Amino acid sequence: MPKLKLELQVNGRKVSREAEPHQRLLDFLRDDLNLTGTKEGCGAGECGTCSVFVDGKLVKSCLMPVAKAAGTSVQTIEGLAAPGDLTPVQKAFHKTGASQCGYCIPGMVMAATSALRENPNAGIEEIKERLGGNICRCTGYTKIFEAVEMARDVIAGEMPAAVLEEDAVGESFIGANVRRLDAPSKVSGRLKYAADMKMPDMLQMQVLRSPHAHARIMSIDTSAAEAMDGVACVITSADVPGKDGFGVFVHDQPTMATGKVRYVGEAVAAVAAEDLLIARRAVAAIKVEYEPLPGIFFAEDARKPGAPVLHDYAPDNLVKHIPIRKGNVEAGFAQADIILEDDFSTQQVEHGYLEPEAGIAYVDADDVVVVISPSQNISHHRHMLAEIIDKPINKVRFIMSPVGGGFGGKEDMIYQGMLAICAMKTHRPVQLNFTREESIIASAKRHPSKVHYKLGLKKDGRITAIEFSMLSDGGAYGMSSEGVMRKAAILSCGPYEVDNLKIDTVAVYTNNTPSGAFRTFGGMQAQFATESMMDMAAEALGMDPFAIRRVNMMKVGSRTHTQQELTTASLDRVLDAAEKASRWESGPPTVRGPARKDMNGPDTRKPCTLGARFETATPGPTEAEKVA
């Protein structure tokens, strides 16, 4: 197709360029103009990280063909303030701590700016609704709301601009609300994440992924892909130079599928090419012959006799079983006045970091293989990659690029090995940027879990025994499952001293998307069951939920579930503070909600009704609007 001739204004400057007809405005800004403050988070208009102004209107640039931007005036995050300066909105984000990983923040700043341009007097409810198209996974939005309100008030002159500056230090920097040092680079879009980086002569990599949950690979034919113009290399597991295998605890996952695939989305082959389009076409030209195998899709089926086996080393499909025993549970239940027994389950959860996985690898002048990626564990990745590519440790270098959200999801080395091998084959820098869909199918999730719980108590609320058994779906590879089971077991029965315990946590292999590390590492799945049971017990015994927890809570000198003696313990103060802060009305949890007197306080928000929040905007641009 012929190229498009484009003329438009970008950040106040005239731009005349030729563009490819398939380009989105987002691609044009990032790839052609190097305005990488505009981020790609989903490519589907769902997350808002790519928000820009087109003729003054907030637009998701991933949804706009660049052809439609011809003749318009585009403003990006880089154009909001003069170089080196920040707008009041950006300064307020800095002041309140509204940026954490920062990846959503350029888009969020654009949405906030739009909100205050549209209505400089916007109230908090309207601000919330106007930010509704932008997802943030780190902050919980609260500091963002605070920032937008602060900026609104500063712009309107109702707050002095000095509130945006650093607070004066007292006697110590420890305990001081020092503003985040990395915030200016994030609110201005200047910080380069891995996908924003460019190196001269850099190739683009794309990955062929398994369409099967469990299948034998009969053959891989890469000849058509390799013959394509612009393809620099095609790799499969046969190209791994060293001992293949990675994982946080057990190295059971190959860099690319070897012999068989174990989940939908598993990497099978990769292509490095002159540009993304060629790489994608080449990936489509790789022919793989599969023989589908029966799969395991429910954790309960994994250990049944005759179940398909995923890994030869684990014929029972067991990833890990962690047992904890303390006291005598039979005796404990015999002492109980009441026994409650129930089942709980939690779902598989996606990390949803706004930055999809991305990375660059190159071989430097001293033959060091360098990988730049948002890895949460560069020291372990270095060890594993050294084995995989058969190099000494000091010839492997990992650089952690700014992480656009991790939450445990970037601890697994699921693509860095492929990048390194392509770089070694071509001696050129190679970059891979995941799409959102690719990130979702290929990366680990929070373990879905099922807990069976048996709880014995005396009438006074004292726990006499707990039997806790958890089964987790580890998915196709081990990743962090062993550690997650260990932490789940250790924390399982909550912050309570219990003399008689029988705890088992088990993770099994299935052909589902792998489960791995995710903020709390099994702790929340386990304690969700415990804290539900505590309230059920409180109801059965007619006790206040705080009271039953105080009866059982760990104190200094308590022995934990693993029989460790605690030398400090703060739950007494924490419970007191929570009861006081929430103005808790004491009483047993017997569905007394509707009769409670402690609700609807000034420390709650109003329930929301969609569409009822926009006040009438002031007509015409005001001074305040221009400043935002």
Next chain:
Amino acid sequence: MMERKLRGRGIAASWYGIARTATIDRAGAWAEIDDGGTGKIVTGVTEIGEGILTVLAQIAAEEMGIRPEDVTIGDNDTARAPEAAHAGATRQTYMIGNSVALASREARSALFAELADHWGVAVDTLKAFNGEVWAVETNQRVSMKDAVKICKARGVVPVGSASFTAHGTGLDPVDGSGAPWQAYVFGTQVAEVEVDTYTGEVQVLGIWAVHDVGRAINPRGVEGQIEGGVVQGLGQALMEDYQTVDGHTTTHGFAKYILPTSLDIPQINCTIVEDPDPLSPLRAKGIGEPALVPTAPAIMNAIYDAIGVRIKSLPATPEKILQALRERHAANQREIA
């Protein structure tokens, strides 16, 4: 006839261990008090969004006697920085923070030794804060910039290095006994919800989140971690659900995999409890992961308080709430009959 919208409250408590589990944990750092009275820190792993860079700058500044904005942190490069292991396990403030504190302290000791000798005062009379160094009960006071000049003129570059260790032990393979962490934190959250009994929709209107963090290095940063954790917990409680059919995902984008957005956010009221850690120089513990643990059970307990329906299978979607209400209604009818 039940009212359409009903409110309720619930609580959940929680606990968590700090740093790597059931193993010894370690982190290294290098420090230098540099020209101009600035500071240089090099360590192996830092920011994933939690704010650790700023926390480390505060720690280094406090220990060196300079200002956080004067600290440069070189980090995250296995070929240029000492190992600090990984970014996770609620270990950054505890492991790397203490390592940076100790390394910075060593650099300061090197500088103080030279300066004390230069001034002819006892080294333990020296203090440094916010870019100035002085000897107590004397007139000796210089800027940190000049102090570095004096030190270097005497042939000494004030550097330090440190490795910080947390002594967790493995678990017994039979009974699981062991001391997996040397520091524990505790938390409690209260949730207030409104349930629409026609649609099954749950709105969380308030969260009171109380967490022991040891010592809050940057309280606003701690709040940010709590707020982020609460909202991830809320997402898991009410809407997030990665689903597969025969191994194929049916939730392949953010149109299908629903994350909390601004209209879902309760007012989050944070209270920080400081129970100092006796085993580490900073006395701080951590907050990253613990903030998320009690949110979902607190919300489920609040839903029960509101409508008498206990959701034991997350997430509590509107469909599940309505189904549970229907089942409860049917059971009540049977009882009446």
